[in-house]
């Protein structure tokens with residue numbers, strides 16, 4: 001882990017921390033609940049783009065706890081083609097802010113869906129939907145088999161690589177961070193970012209205290225439906241209160257489509273806190289039948305519908321797992337999923353030219369804006385210089401003021417493995433905290449992707 005002992009400072013300032021000197025900061029690309037995301041280039045390899053996530057200090061000013069450090073160290077061992085790589089971790093000791101450097105991905109499902117809905121007004125082709133879903137399940141299966149529950153799957157957390165050797169490959173982002181957030185980093189309520197509840201599983205909405213991997217499968221079901229229709233499936237209005245308010249409108253949106261849950265189909269429902277405490281409200285929202293297939297425009301007999309309805313099973317114990325979903329018939333019939341999800345499926349079909357991420361070159365690592373002119377950008381990222389605030393969080397549609405649509409050549413994005421020694425083996429684990437959460441899990445973490453790309457259903461020799 002790098003050390004920012006030299007004090008804070010943006011890449012442009014003279015007193016920047018030592019670790020930061022290995023990067024050229026390009027600008028801000030996003031803002032989430034816990035901090036800002038920046039695009040940077042590695043100086044020693046200018047073609048390598050990195051996304052640096054800076055976790056701001058909470059209002060209380062508590063720094064990065066040993067628990068968080070332990071969690072982060074585990075995340076560094078996660079290696080799978082469909083999970084975004086955490087390449088570096090830095091703590092700036094001057095203000096105890098935390099920086100995580102990830103491989104950069106040019107696209108995400110939020111933007112891909114938005115592009116189809118608002119720009120080209122055209123459904124995402126079946127091959128792309130199936131390939132995105134298969135890869136998402138493949139990454140999730142790896143995380144779940146390593147005892148990592150994502151807990152916050154949503155389209156903006158599902159990244160897709162831009163042009164290069166990994167073009168069209170899905171990368172799950174933000175995994176495992178929920179545990180880090182919980183311990184030392186409180187949501188930055190003052191930054192106005194809305195935490196979406198649209199992908200939240202019904203057991204959580206009804207007050208279940210424990211997360212299981214089934215919550216991620218519910219979110220995958222919602223995302224699958226959104227890929228098909230280009231609209232969020234359950235778009236409830238959030239009740240804002242602390243802690244954990246009862247989200248009746250979100251449940252209402254679910255019940256309206258899937259029908260009212262029953263104790264017969266979901267016996268443990270009776271033990272969920274809100275089912276008991278808010279039964280009057282819940283009973284007022286009774287809808288008998290499911291009309292999921294008509295909402296997602298699928299035949300009730302189609303394999304796609306069968307898979308979706310198994311992901312949106314009310315009872316988490318009966319909900320399909322990622323491993324089971326990967327074996328579903330939907331992935332065995334044509335078109336079969338492939339590694340590059342973004343290529344056309346049928347002969348004659350045109351490439352969809354997805355926009356590159358806008359980059360706000362006026363915001364530095366401190367989150368402060370200056371009006372320096374935009375720097376030349378050599379990756380595919382689009383620069384929106386001189387327009388502070390142009391890169392906003394994904395809970396609201398982002399304005400897209402793309403002024404530069406350069407794309408990098410294929411060769412330039414070749415796989416590049418950052419060595420992990422940039423993260424200090426000693427000083428980064430204050431107090432010598434043991435980093436194992438359990439031997440079996442560690443053993444699994446060290447196991448490389450066993451499914452790998454060989455896990456793909458048999459490929460067609462040519463796609464176009």
Ligand SMILES: Nc1ncnc2c1ncn2[C@@H]1O[C@H](COP(=O)(O)OP(=O)(O)OP(=O)(O)O)[C@@H](O)[C@H]1O
Nearest residue numbers: 030031032033037051102103104105108156173394
């Ligand atoms: N490795 C990455 N490469 C490129 N863009 C990324 C990367 N990681 C995150 N982003 C983008 O940065 C933006 C902000 O991400 P972040 O995870 O902070 O927030 P979020 O997922 O939108 O919301 P929240 O943090 O509230 O869950 C998103 O648009 C996301 O797609």
